[in-house]
Amino acid sequence: MSPIIRAATAGDVEHIVRVEKDCFPDPWSEASISRILGTPSGAIWVAERKPQGILGYAITTSVSDEGEIERIGVAPACRRAGVGTSLLRSALDRLIQAGVKVVWLEVRRSNEPALRLYEREGFELVRVRKGYYPPGEDALILRKLLVPEPAC
Numbered sequence: 156m157s158p159i160i161r162a163a164t165a166g167d168v169e170h171i172v173r174v175e176k177d178c179f180p181d182p183w184s185e186a187s188i189s190r191i192l193g194t195p196s197g198a199i200w201v202a203e204r205k206p207q208g209i210l211g212y213a214i215t216t217s218v219s220d221e222g223e224i225e226r227i228g229v230a231p232a233c234r235r236a237g238v239g240t241s242l243l244r245s246a247l248d249r250l251i252q253a254g255v256k257v258v259w260l261e262v263r264r265s266n267e268p269a270l271r272l273y274e275r276e277g278f279e280l281v282r283v284r285k286g287y288y289p290p291g292e293d294a295l296i297l298r299k300l301l302v303p304e305p306a307c
């Protein structure tokens with residue numbers, strides 16, 4: 156059965172952190188995630204399936220008409236089943252509703268699963284930050300326009 160995608164609540168934070176620890180070498184703390192949840196510019200989406208619980212999450216921020224995908228993570232055992240795609244699409248839909256016109260994100264050059272996901276969902280490479288991630292891996296800056304650029 157497909158997981159449901161819903162907005163996170165304060166009660167989800169500890170479960171999000173558990174998945175976060177399985178996804179990133181530099182996991183965000185409960186305090187960092189709670190802070191985002193508590194600000195009007197932040198939004199967190201979770202994928203949940205009963206009885207397992209939280210399978211993945213997507214964290215976004217936005218200011219005016221610009222948004223950012225801050226984090227997206229899916230528990231290792233639940234990957235490659237469309238959960239990341241569903242989370243990303245839900246996050247983008249919400250950003251569109253909030254008036255966001257362009258979304259940015261940053262990803263390691265070696266992160267092929269994430270790069271494939273983002274490219275498939277219409278993100279394009281706009282810049283490279285050379286050696287940004289220790290010990291010297293490039294960061295790729297990707298962008299997706301949520302409304303067409305005006306013609307000249």
Ligand SMILES: CC(C)(COP(=O)(O)OP(=O)(O)OC[C@H]1O[C@@H](n2cnc3c(N)ncnc32)[C@H](O)[C@@H]1OP(=O)(O)O)[C@@H](O)C(=O)NCCC(=O)NCCS
Pocket residue numbers: 178179226227228229230233234235236237238239240241261262263266267268269271272273275
């Ligand atoms: C990136 C991530 C969120 C993808 O989640 P997911 O639930 O596996 O994604 P989906 O099943 O929706 O996959 C969507 C597409 O992404 C690509 N993809 C996902 N995993 C892939 C892999 N291991 N290798 C190659 N392509 C992959 C494929 O194009 C896939 O479509 P397909 O399965 O039809 O071929 C997940 O791998 C993850 O949590 N990684 C660790 C955290 C991370 O790196 N987050 C991104 C930081 S910028």
